[in-house]
Amino acid sequence: xxxxxxxxxxxxxxxxxxxxxxxxxxxxxxxxxxxxxxxxxxxxxxxxxxxxxxxxxxxxxxxxxxxxxxxxxxxxxxxxxxxxxxxxxxxxxxxxxxxxxxxxxxxxxxxxxxxx
Amino acid sequence: xxxxxxxxxxxxxxxxxxxxxxxxxxxxxxxxxxxxxxxxxxxxxxxxxxxxxxxxxxxxxxxxxxxxxxxxxxxxxxxxxxxxxxxxxxxxxxxxxxxxxxxxxxxxxxxxxxx
Numbered sequence: 169x170x171x172x173x174x175x176x177x178x179x180x181x182x183x184x185x186x187x188x189x190x191x192x193x194x195x196x197x198x199x200x201x202x203x204x205x206x207x208x209x210x211x212x213x214x215x216x217x218x219x220x221x222x223x224x225x226x227x228x229x230x231x232x233x234x235x236x237x238x239x240x241x242x243x244x245x246x247x248x249x250x251x252x253x254x255x256x257x258x259x260x261x262x263x264x265x266x267x268x269x270x271x272x273x274x275x276x277x278x279x280x281x282x283x284x
Numbered sequence: 285x286x287x288x289x290x291x292x293x294x295x296x297x298x299x300x301x302x303x304x305x306x307x308x309x310x311x312x313x314x315x316x317x318x319x320x321x322x323x324x325x326x327x328x329x330x331x332x333x334x335x336x337x338x339x340x341x342x343x344x345x346x347x348x349x350x351x352x353x354x355x356x357x358x359x360x361x362x363x364x365x366x367x368x369x370x371x372x373x374x375x376x377x378x379x380x381x382x383x384x385x386x387x388x389x390x391x392x393x394x395x396x397x398x399x
Contacts, residue, residue, distance in 0.1 A: 172326070201385055212288075213374065213390040220385075259327070265384025270315065270340050272388060274327040 170195045172262050174275035181250045182283050188235075189245045189278045191260030198222075200264040202236070204245045207277075208256040216258070219243065247280075255282045287311045288391035290375050296397045297365065305360040305394045307375030314380025316358040317388065318350060321372040333358060334380055355380075365398045372396070 171194045181187035193202070204216040219227045219236050226234050231248045247254055260275040288309045297303050309316060318330040332340035333352040347369075349361040358375055372393045378386040 177324075203387065205390075212392045215387050215389075218387055263384055263386075265382060269382070269384030270317070270332040270334065271329055272327075276324065276326050 170197075170262055170264070170273045172260055172273050172275040174258075174260055174278050176278045177276070178279045178281065180281040180283060181247070181254075183252060184249055186246060186248045187250055187280065189247075189258050189260075189280065191243045191245070191275055193241050193243065193260075193262050193273075195241070195262065195264065197264045197266050199266060200262060202234075202243045203261040203263065203272075204232070204234070204243075205259045205261060206254075206256045207259065208253075213259070217245065250282050252282050252284060255280055287389050288375060288377055290373075290391035290394050292394060293392060294395045294397075296399065297362070298399055299365060299367070301365075302361070302363040304362065305373055305375075305396075307358040307360075307391055309356055309358075309375075309377040309389070309391075311377055311389060313377035313389070314355050315378045315383055315386075316352060316355070317376040317378075318358065318360050319374040319376065321374055321393070327374065331360075334383070362396075365396075367398050370396055370398045 173192045200221045202219045206216045207213040217229045233246045235244045257277045259277045262273040291306045315334045320328045330344045331350040336352045351359040374393045375391040376388040378388045
């Protein structure tokens with residue numbers, strides 16, 4: 169069965185600095201999709217970034233980028249120039265069309281604090 | 285943040301009450317999901333509907349009863365809940381034809397407290 173592990177329950181970063189959130193996963197599939205979702209306090213969970221496993225190029229969205237290491241089954245999120253609005257819970261997630269396509273496997277989350 | 289809406293946002297109920305959670309999506313999606321989010325635990329998938337048919341039922345107790353009258357609306361009917369059912373209940377939707385490749389869009393959730 170697929171699993172997603174976020175080993176950092178909490179992280180802290182100074183405003184304007186860079187922080188990396190870790191995520192590892194376990195799967196025997198070759199075709200899958202990885203996601204980072206952000207859930208601000210008392211607000212909606214939103215997609216931050218998405219990576220297709222067949223793409224070697226790391227996905228980027230403005231200040232957010234990933235380091236996707238397929239062989240190592242690692243999918244870390246880098247937030248550059250951190251802003252106060254980046255403070256939230258961040259969830260790493262896995263989805264595959266081959267094994268119950270409707271199921272998304274989520275990690276336990278990392279709470280990010282941003283210090284002014 | 286208006287693509288997927290949920291009502292009510294907060295709910296307090298006794299163990300003998302019956303209540304319903306409502307989710308509505310305005311994205312033209314064909315798949316809708318219920319998740320339970322408890323503190324310090326990964327999101328737990330409860331139910332999935334695709335084109336108004338239930339396609340996943342993740343060993344959820346019968347005191348939770350989903351209903352999907354059309355592709356835009358999803359309900360979760362609650363009865364005789366237990367205190368351990370207190371959690372944030374999230375609704376999500378996705379395009380539908382190829383869910384394993386799709387991004388899910390989440391509602392703001394209903395914070396449920398069972399006394």
